[in-house]
Amino acid sequence: GAGVSQSPSNKVTEKGKDVELRCDPISGHTALYWYRQSLGQGLEFLIYFQGNSAPDKSGLPSDRFSAERTGGSVSTLTIQRTQQEDSAVYLCASSPIGGWSSPLHFGNGTRLTVT
């Protein structure tokens, strides 16, 4: 079946502009995650959605970052007034509800470059 789909795959924007990154999870997966990966680094947790529950936003680095998930499916990560330090690969993942052993299935990411 189809995997996690992210768009765009690449985004170049000017400092100060807003950007929107989209994630379409695997059908039937109730949990959705956003991570950020800076060059040569590990994955940094940003936000977690599970069904209709309130999201865990504890990883968002500043109030310029926000995310929503409509209808329990597609999610959009928005970065306002982008800064150069926002340049990174933004990875979306989904998983079925199921506790400890369910792996996260990742999309191919959006590479964001802020000039």
Place this chain on the structure above:
Amino acid sequence: AQKITQTQPGMFVQEKEAVTLDCTYDTSDPSYGLFWYKQPSSGEMIFLIYQGSYDQQNATEGRYSLNFQKARKSANLVISASQLGDSAMYFCAMREIKGGSEKLVFGKGTKLTVNP
């Protein structure tokens, strides 16, 4: 807070040999899950193997096995019969479930290079 430590920034192995990638973790929870992911230069994150804290046996998936030493809090990935296509970044991760939220906490990764 949980923490994952991968002490090997880079590792080299000859094709067809076995290699061990180290991972130690820190948690006070009795229940936890450990994962290994592979990230080739293309950037995709590929799930390799899972080990639960209560699993009696070490996990195995094809050429991948996990050397799980609970008392030492280590979960090292063993790749047998290395292939050129195994060259990639490898990340160890722990599932954290707390207060209605959950996530995977990742280590900084190990870059594996397989030489012909």
